[in-house]
Amino acid sequence: MESIIFSSSIKIDLRGFLSRQKYSRLGLIMDSNTFRDCYPLILDGLPDHDYYVFEAGEVNKNLTTCTKIWQWMTDLGLDRKALIINLGGGVTGDMGGFCASTYKRGISFINVPTTLLSQVDASVGGKLGIDFNGYKNHIGVFTEPLAVLISEEFLKTLPIEELRSGYAEVIKHGLIQHANYYSSLLIRGWENQDWKSIIEKSVSIKKEVVSKDPKEAGLRKILNFGHTIGHAFESFYLDTDRHLLHGEAIAIGMITEAYLSELKTGLSKDDVKLISDALIQIYGKFDFPEKDVKEIISLCSQDKKNEADRINFSLLSAIGKCEYNIPVALEEIAASITFYKSL
Numbered sequence: 001m002e003s004i005i006f007s008s009s010i011k012i013d014l015r016g017f018l019s020r021q022k023y024s025r026l027g028l029i030m031d032s033n034t035f036r037d038c039y040p041l042i043l044d045g046l047p048d049h050d051y052y053v054f055e056a057g058e059v060n061k062n063l064t065t066c067t068k069i070w071q072w073m074t075d076l077g078l079d080r081k082a083l084i085i086n087l088g089g090g091v092t093g094d095m096g097g098f099c100a101s102t103y104k105r106g107i108s109f110i111n112v113p114t115t116l117l118s119q120v121d122a123s124v125g126g127k128l129g130i131d132f133n134g135y136k137n138h139i140g141v142f143t144e145p146l147a148v149l150i151s152e153e154f155l156k157t158l159p160i161e162e163l164r165s166g167y168a169e170v171i172k173h174g175l176i177q178h179a180n181y182y183s184s185l186l187i188r189g190w191e192n193q194d195w196k197s198i199i200e201k202s203v204s205i206k207k208e209v210v211s212k213d214p215k216e217a218g219l220r221k222i223l224n225f226g227h228t229i230g231h232a233f234e235s236f237y238l239d240t241d242r243h244l245l246h247g248e249a250i251a252i253g254m255i256t257e258a259y260l261s262e263l264k265t266g267l268s269k270d271d272v273k274l275i276s277d278a279l280i281q282i283y284g285k286f287d288f289p290e291k292d293v294k295e296i297i298s299l300c301s302q303d304k305k306n307e308a309d310r311i312n313f314s315l316l317s318a319i320g321k322c323e324y325n326i327p328v329a330l331e332e333i334a335a336s337i338t339f340y341k342s343l
């Protein structure tokens with residue numbers, strides 16, 4: 001697996017890491033916000049490098065941006081010994097890593113995640129890719145970065161709603177694997193967390209799961225709890241004025257999939273209520289018209305966990321325990337969305 005470095009001084013640790021690497025040229029990929037807020041934190045003492053900046057946002061995690069990144073790599077004449085640094089959130093890591101790992105059949109890259117979401121989840125485990133024709137992460141590969149350097153320093157400029165979005169993946173880690181972690185999160189309240197220990201704990205949960213099943217043949221599917229319906233909401237509203245951040249969509253996914261967990265894997269009614277109350281308290285209730293529901297449900301048919309015409313979910317049997325490959329019918333998905341609307 002990739003090496004993960006928890007840094008208390010990103011400038012020093014990144015410089016130290018790079019001094020131990022052999023590469024022909026160094027290229028940075030950033031979005032417009034991380035160029036403004038994060039690049040200055042590492043610039044001083046960074047060896048000679050080129051950079052590419054794309055417009056921030058999930059709407060740009062697509063083939064058009066990849067084409068521009070590949071063109072930039074080509075124009076620079078990057079060879080196969082070049083090294084890429086992805087400086088940004090999950091969008092930069094997923095897309096920058098995908099471009100690096102496909103350019104000339106793959107050049108090395110490291111991730112320097114700058115959002116809570118990418119520090120606790122997206123930068124670890126080698127899932128890379130882009131959205132395609134309205135489907136989330138539809139085109140991609142599994143390739144691990146050379147290393148991930150995680151520093152809390154970046155969180156100072158992160159907007160609060162982005163911090164809250166990342167927190168949804170933290171809650172997911174507790175719900176699928178660690179009941180005690182989940183309860184400890186509830187006790188402190190989301191804004192009062194000790195982010196350093198949260199990041200370390202969540203990374204250790206994700207790393208442990210991924211190390212047992214790097215390419216999602218089975219167990220890794222538990223990391224997808226909340227994502228079958230969550231991704232459908234995220235995709236459906238992507239380019240609209242109702243657009244949801246990834247974690248906000250996953251919060252909706254975790255509520256609807258907690259409902260399905262009662263139906264399919266025996267999660268208690270009390271736990272469904274505990275989970276949905278907690279998530280609504282943090283994320284509020286997302287309002288959407290009934291007429292959208294059919295199309296949202298149909299997006300689940302392209303989920304990567306599906307087999308033939310079976311829509312497979314990862315569902316909880318208890319808080320801290322998750323099962324995978326649970327087929328769910330379209331009417332049951334509809335009922336889970338009705339449940340969400342009734343809250």
Ligand SMILES: NC(=O)c1ccc[n+]([C@@H]2O[C@H](COP(=O)([O-])OP(=O)(O)OC[C@H]3O[C@@H](n4cnc5c(N)ncnc54)[C@H](O)[C@@H]3O)[C@@H](O)[C@H]2O)c1
Nearest residue numbers: 033037056089090091114115117121122127154157158246
């Ligand atoms: N590969 C994986 O395992 C995995 C896991 C979870 C999520 N994801 C993907 O990650 C993406 C979501 O990641 P995200 O929430 O980090 O989104 P993001 O990369 O779009 O970052 C969120 C926003 O914060 C800005 N930003 C980033 N760091 C900042 C900083 N330090 N200061 C100020 N602004 C900053 C960005 O410019 C952007 O506007 C989704 O595409 C999701 O599908 C991938």
Ligand SMILES: O=C(O)C(=O)C[C@@H](O)[C@H](O)[C@H](O)COP(=O)(O)O
Nearest residue numbers: 121125127136137220223224227304
């Ligand atoms: O690492 C994983 O595995 C995950 O499922 C983590 C998710 O939080 C993440 O959003 C991932 O990108 C979803 O993957 P996908 O295969 O459903 O696109």
Ligand SMILES: [Zn+2]
Nearest residue numbers: 169227246250
């Ligand atoms: Zn996710």
